[in-house]
Structures are given as structure tokens and as C-alpha cells.
Amino acid sequence: MLPLALALHVLAASPPATAGAVQDPEIEVQRPSPALWRLDWRAPLGCPTREQIIAEIRSYLPTLDGPTTSARPVELQLDATLGRDAEGGGYRARVELRDSRGRSARVIRSESCRELADAVALIGAVTLDPLLAARTIHTELPAPPPTQAEDGPQPPPPPQPPTDEVLDTPAAATDARSDVNARSDVDARSDVDARSDVNARSDVDARTSQPGSLGIHLAPSDDDEGPARRPRVGLGIHGLGGFGPVLAGFGGVGGSFAVFASRWRAQLEGGWWAPRTLRLDDGAAGEIQAWRLGARACFVPTPGAVELPLCAGAEGGQVLARGLAPTTEIESATQPWAALSLGPGLRWPILSRLALSADLSLVLPVVRGAFVIGERELTSLTPVGVNVGLGVELRI
Template sequence: MLTVLAAVGLWSLGPPILPPEPEPEPEPSEVLHLEIRGEGAGACPVGADLPARLGVLLPTLEVEVTPEPRGGGPGPVATIDVAAPPDPGASWEVDLVLTSPLGEHDRRLEAESCPVVVDALALLIAVAFDPVSAANQIDAARRAKPEPEPEPEPKPELEPGPERGPEPELEPDRSLETEPVARPRVTAEDLPPWRSSSADARGRGDDAALRAGLGALAGGGYGPLASGSAALVPRFALFGEGWRWELRGAWLPPLVRDVGDDRRLRFDGWWLGTRGCWVPTPGPVELPLCAGVEAGSIRGEALAPVLNARSGSQPWVALELGPGLSWSPRPRLAVGVEASVPVPLAQAGFALDGEPVLRYAPAGVRVLAGIELRLP
């Protein structure tokens, strides 16, 4: 009973005082590894100035300058390639490859001076890690900077006049007091121009670089003989902006043709060719217009019931001209269709028992469709 009364008495004096809860330990900050390279790194101290600028925009981010490439590893990495301007009036060019919690970023910067390059790099990296915190730091720095006071207007000098008695005290001139000037907010247009190395590859002239292609086509048409035929065509191509050159070959699968009086002739063939193309590009498609030359051989063989049947071959040399249509759904893949008109430079054919039964067509028609793998 005494214990209960004592407890009640102590509680009447006030609730027990509990020890304060321990404060949570701050989470460890991320460490950004900077890799600085390029022939302009010595002229522009990016490695020395960039960590200080990042410390102002994003205090929670630790920055470590890595003199050599890390070759992978944990933590975010920013690789900066600095190119000094070739002429005194030219711009600095900087390539930035950044791996941050928001993903991988690939940017190219152009600026008129080294300090502008450092400020732009610091702003891009800070926004990539924590855009909200970076915006708050910029706004806080803008408010903390004192407004410059305007210089007072010069007062006109007074000419000396006659001596007078003591003049009354004048009130202070308040005409010089001005309202605080609101500074404009920093927008994306105020930053130095930058371009993405992947999205603006066309602007840097990458489309004009030499590329190669490996393709396979199949189709058929009329010719080389005055009959229908099929063709399988592998090809190798080199191409650039507005032009294309191809080296191709073809195999004509065997076909059997009835030449009358229960006589039949089986023929096949091959040819190699090269051609050049002018390639206009209206939008996402290519419209090559090509001309070339091809040479090979057509082989014919008589079938039973012809007696003493023999096989023979005739040379094939022709010029060909035709348009095409190609579409590239991916940078390394293209699909297309083409049509051409081969014209033989020499007439030839096949005969049975001294009687001509099948000759070359004066002109043929060939339609092919296929795919192409483009490198690089």
C-alpha cells in the first residue's frame, strides 16, 4: 500500500522525464569520380574549379578527381573531354559522359571561355543528381548576394555668390532612393549552347562519314533468256551522304523451258556486277537511282527425249539501270526493294539440231527485295 501511494505521489508531481531520442545519423553522401582528359585540360583547370562549384550547388555530393581512368567500379562517374579552341576567337568544346542515379547522360558543350565551361558543367551535373536541391541553392545564392547601389548623380557646381548669413539646415535629398531592382531568373536560354552527341549526330556531320553494308536480295523477272527467271543476289556496299557504290553477284536457279516437239531445255547461270547510285533522301526513306554493268555466264542443257543431248554455255555481259526504295527502321538495319532493266551488249542463245530455240531477250526486267546490315 505504501508503494502504491508513493508512486501516486510521484506521478502527481509531473510525468516522468524520458531521455531524448538519439538523432538519426545522416546518410552517407555519394562520391562522384571525375575523369578529366583532352588536350585542353591543361589550359582550362576543370579538375581544380569544378569540385568547388559543385560544392556550392550540391553540398551533399562528394567529388573525387581521378587522374587515371577507373575502368568501371561502383559509384557515379563523370568523364570530361576538354578540347581547347583552335583559334583565339573560337569556342571551347567539351564532351561530358555522366552516370548518375537518373541514368546515363551524354552531352557536348560549346562556350566562349573556360569559366563558362566550368559553370555549365557544374549546373548539368548538379541537375542530373538532384534538380530540386540545385534549384534551391541557386535561388538562395541569388537572394544572399547584395544588390549594387546606384551611383549618385553628380550635383552641379554652384558659382560663389555674395556672403550670406548661416543657411537653414536642409532635409536629406531622398530623390536618390530607388526601389530594389528584381534580378531576372536564370532560364535554360541563359546557359551556354550544348548539343547531344547521340541526338545531334547529323549536325556534327556523322552522316557524311563512310559506311558499309552487307545485304541479301531475292526476286525474279524476265531475262536473260526470253523467258522468266529467278535470282538470288548477295551484295556489298559503301555509301555516304547522297551516294552509294555496290559490288554484287547473282545466281540464277535452274529452270526448265519447253521449246516444242516434246523437247525441253534446262538453263541456269551466274553473273558479277558493280554499279553506282545517286541517293536522294526525302525524309526517312532513300530513293537510289543506279546504273552499272554485269558479266557472267548462262548454261543450257537439253533434256530427254532429245538424243545425244549436250550442254553448253554463253557469255552474258549487260548494262543495267533502275531505281530503288529503302527504309532504315534502325541505324544498323535497312529493308528495301529495287527494279532494274538489264540490256545485253551481245546477242546469244541456244539451238537444238541446228535450230535456234532460245535466245537472249533484247531487254529484261528484274525486281528484287531484301535486307541490309549497315556498319558501323
């Protein structure tokens, strides 16, 4: 199984201590007492929940307290995001560990989200208390089969009678020398292999024995995406609908450029409201359309696998009106537009680089104005509006 194999791999990286030996303080595994830690877990529906991950970590470490929910500093921050793997199918989990020494992260993949969840729990347990986790795993392993030494004393093998082989021919002497040379070559290669193995183990020991508050870290993988809080870029396109900028409902299209991280989002956006015809009782008509540009700043809670940005911003643009027949005097007019906006949104990453988006905004204009035909008012800027956007976002 993946969790057990991962545990053995992590634990095998450090050489065992022998009884009575003096441990080098630089390679001694240290752990906080008590361990103060925090877990951030995101996974699709149908995969193990955060509570199940905590329970599995504590199955390895029965004396461990639960993760803290306060904002105080912790010895270990474990962040894991599990989602669909866009490359090979199945699932992928990005695991990041942060402590006083820094951070380390890697991506692991599997066909089963249950298997990835088990691996994340095992990584957390081994990092928090490698010694107790090793003892727990050891008690769960089957006992090795008894060796001959355990079955009882064995009689020594009978001595081989000495042989006195006489090399009485040149061919026999040549064969003997060839055999000696072959054995020498094998011995030389064995010495080289042994030295290479010792050097390899020394390199592993050097990499895994760096001092730190917790002692064990994940090596970055080739597809490590960098720090979880490293900003990313999002390019969005969405359909628009709502009430405003005048006293009527409109539809349109828009786009956005965003820079975001795990807890914040900054976004530039633009939109165009498609032309709509408004009429007076006497048949006089006008066509209204508008465009806008805006900026928003958001705080982004992330319950589970979805992001729920809470945004505030401002926008500006222009409302354009044009008279239509049977209006006798057809003219065009414009009105500047400026407003504040406030509202929630949703981003649901369905792939590593693609997310569904939804936004709802309350619009509070800061300008007033009206459009008239002759002496009669066709429409005016709304005192309050509502915008709704649905679309997709490409993430880079």
C-alpha cells in the first residue's frame, strides 16, 4: 500500500541508533512537546474529510492533541489540496509542510483519493513525531519468519578434505591463471560497488540529518508548484446580467484579469452591456448601451475545494443613448458612469488550471443623470443596481 511504503521510505532515510552510542546532535530527530500544529485540507466531495484525516493522524500518534484553530504561531503547518489530475486521470495531492525552518512541498498522484488521503495522514504523523509513528507502524507489521539461528543451534558443516591439485599441463595452468584473474576482477568490482553504496548512504544521511525544529522534510518534486501562497494569474470570461446602469435590465459579456493566492485576490475587470431599446407611451424610442472598467480587492475563504471571495471595488465607464425612429430629432448622448461595488463570488477549480466562476455584486452609483426625448424623460441612471456574472477562469 502507498502509505506503508511511504512510511518505510521516510523512516529508512535516517540510520538507526545503536545501544550505548553517542548521537550526533545534528542528526538527532527532535519534536515539539507538546506539538502545536494546524491542518488545512481541501478535497472534492466523496473524498475523505478533514476530520477523517485528523483521526487517521491520531491513529498513528495516540497521545497527539488535535490541531489548533487559533491564529497563534504553530510548530507545523500542514496544507494539502487534493483534486482531479488533469494530466493522467485519477487524483493529485499537493502537500506542503511549513515550520520554523522554512517550507517544503511536493505533488503525489494516485488513482484513489482514499489512498492519497492515507499518504497525507502518514506524512503528517511522521513529521510530527517520527519515533512514535515508527513504533506504531512497527507493531502493525507482520513478524518476520524465524531464521535458522532462532530455531536452535545448527551443527557446523563438515570440513572439506584438502585437495592437492597438480597443474601438470600448460592448458591447466592457463585456466588457473584466468580463474584467479576473473576472481580478482569480481573482487575489485565488489569493492567499487561497496564504496559507491557507502557514499550513496552518506549522501542520504547528509540530506536527512540537517538540523530543524521537526527534523523531517519533504524533498521538492519536479512538478512542485512553489509555495502555496505564491501568487497565480487568472484570465476570466463571463456572461453578465443584472439591473442597471439605467432603470432597466441588461445583459452583456465581460472579462477579467486577476492575481490571487490562497487567501486574497486582486482583480481588474471590464464589461459591455448590449444595446437595449426603451420606448415612451407615444412610440418615441431610444437605444441604451454601456461599458465599464473596474477593480476589486477580495478576501478569499476556502472551505473545502471551493473559493468564496468577498470583494469590494469601484468601477467607471460610460452610458450611451441614441434616439430611434419614429423620434423626429434623432440625436446621441452620453453619460459618465461611476459606482462602488460590494459582493461575494465563487471559484470552483475543476482542473488544476481551470475554474468555474460566479459573482454577485451590489452596485451603488455615485453619479446621477437622465436621458430625455424632447421634454420627456426616457430613463435615468439607477440609484442602486445588481450585477450577476457566470463564466470560467483560466489559471496560470
